Amino acid sequence: MTARKTEYSEGSIRVLKGLEPVRQRPGMYTRTENPLHIIQEVLDNAADEALAGFCKTITVTLEGDGSVTVDDDGRGIPVGMHPEEGAPVVEIVFTRLHAGGKFDKASGGAYSFSGGLHGVGVSVTNALSIRLEVTVWREGGQHHLVFSGGDVVQALQSQPAPRGSRRSGTRVQVWPDPKYFDSPAISQSELERQLRAKAVLLPGLQTVLIEARTGREQTWCYAEGLRGYLTEALASGTSSHAGDALVVPLFESQQFAPAGHETFAEGEGASWCVGWTEEGPTIRESYVNLIPTPAGGTHESGLREGLFQALKSFVELHSLLPKGVKLMPEDVFARASFVLSAKVLDPQFQGQIKERLNSRDAVRLVGGYSRPQLELWLSEHVDFGRKLSELVIRQAQARQRSAQKVEKKKGSGVAVLPGKLTDCESDDLGRNEIFLVEGDSAGGSAKMGRDKEFQAILPLRGKVLNTWEADRDRLFANNEIHDIAVALGVDPHGTSHSTGQAPLVDSASVLSGLRYGRVCILSDADVDGAHIQVLLLTLFWRHFPALVEHGHVYVARPPLYRVDVAARGKRPLRKIYCLDDTELARTCDRLRKEGLTEAAWSISRFKGLGEMTAEQLWETTLNPDTRRLLPVSLGDIDEESTRLRFTMLMGKGEALARRAWLEEHGNEVEVDV
16 A cells, blocks of 8 residues: 655645634634534623623524524724724624724723733634624614625625614624534523623623523623622522521622722722532632633632631631641632622633633732732621631641541651751642752742742752663662652652663552652753753653652743833733743734833843742742643653653763754754853
């Protein structure tokens, strides 16, 4: 059987234009279980009008022919010609992936707060629809435009609005193309939840769902906002009234940054409602600029941290904590139900479907506002504070009893820990982590910046030994490797140098003394740092393979650059950390799109971890909510191929093989000198 000949030439390169990339790979831009998410993009645009204060009613109609209509009474999408693109703005919005009114955050843009800047939005809705019709009422005119398969089939037609009509707003009717979705049926319960949530998060907004076939109509408008919504949700999840199930009354508050705030832009902040229950399901919903974030993110992390710190201070102030009990954030959060609505000027989401917020500043934003509010509430209601403290302490005691059961299975041998190890306080294996840090200076910053509750620091002096061909019996002759093994509580158990094969070991027995659930390699973001990573990964895979196999080894990724952006308009001074050159280029491109000139920002490069302050190291590399940790695993590569590659790269007698490999692949590497 002969292989079919294929030609690879200049003509083989295909450039996808317009909305074609969406149709080629719809899963990259939206959820493809059903068309709900592309309808949600239209709904979110209407909600952004309400968020800006120009929309009072949003009506969604499930039409009899399977289409969906979203109607709002906002300002209406602009219909005039775009000054640069030479096409009606409403057409551009529905046909260009990176076009919209939400990019201009400076100089009084159309939307100060909106659902993100990923730049796809309703253009994806258009791309994945058989037909889409847009009607706009704006400035005394009525305008109509029709698309099919993403292309304009009926150009924009305008006429005066009926005499006496003062209507404004946008109506979008969508016929989703079923071939792009697993099921053409929209989850009506999820759509109802979306509409109900919009009404909750925007007091005064009325949302309506109409089923054309049955004539059924549902309307949501919550006078009590978050409190009414959470009360209703808790009641629906229990057999008793929500008020009876609550340990203390609902804690509801909000706070937003005033003009001239030194850290956040005017209007940034959050509103929240939290309730604690003894039993039953917990309700947890979070939103960013009205966009639901079912996967949570940094705003939820900020709320968790704020609640924890406030309650911890109350417990310590009133001496309520029993001896030997330590509170952790999960103890406070375990039985907490909440609805959280954050307003972030420039939200950064994970992926196009915006299920998780990644903006680092949101941790400080929500945490910094929620903590003092809960502290004030507890000081005004001491009885409630005591009841809540009792619940949280019981959670901590149950957690510690569970950890003790695991501890009894461990060996009883005791080793003297290395003197330069700065250990953590917790005994919880699942939470504890150790950072193997390059250099004493970086180790000092890490010690000051870490969370001493669960993070340990072990500084390494220089580069560790290349252990690929080292005998196991001679490993402890190297002080650095000896300290690593003793700190981890795991003895070498890897391959035999004579056979190159891994001996059969009982992983449970080998890891019985493990003291940290995560072993994190933290080195500089340069060539020397990469070399140290390789040497440590060689050590772990060759001599501590059970750590790799069970997912305990990670590589921390500190940033290489910091971009300082001068204050402008509503935005205060910003510090943006970039992982590498590619991310730096993307950041600079995004700043240019914001209308900034290159003179408005400065770029500094970290020569090493030692240059970072403790605060910078915590924010970029140690904080679980904002750091980047790369888990180490073999992936799809088999062990034999990995062993041969390590032998070629790390073997003492493999210089010729390394040279040949470098000659073949050297042009693929960017050298940092």
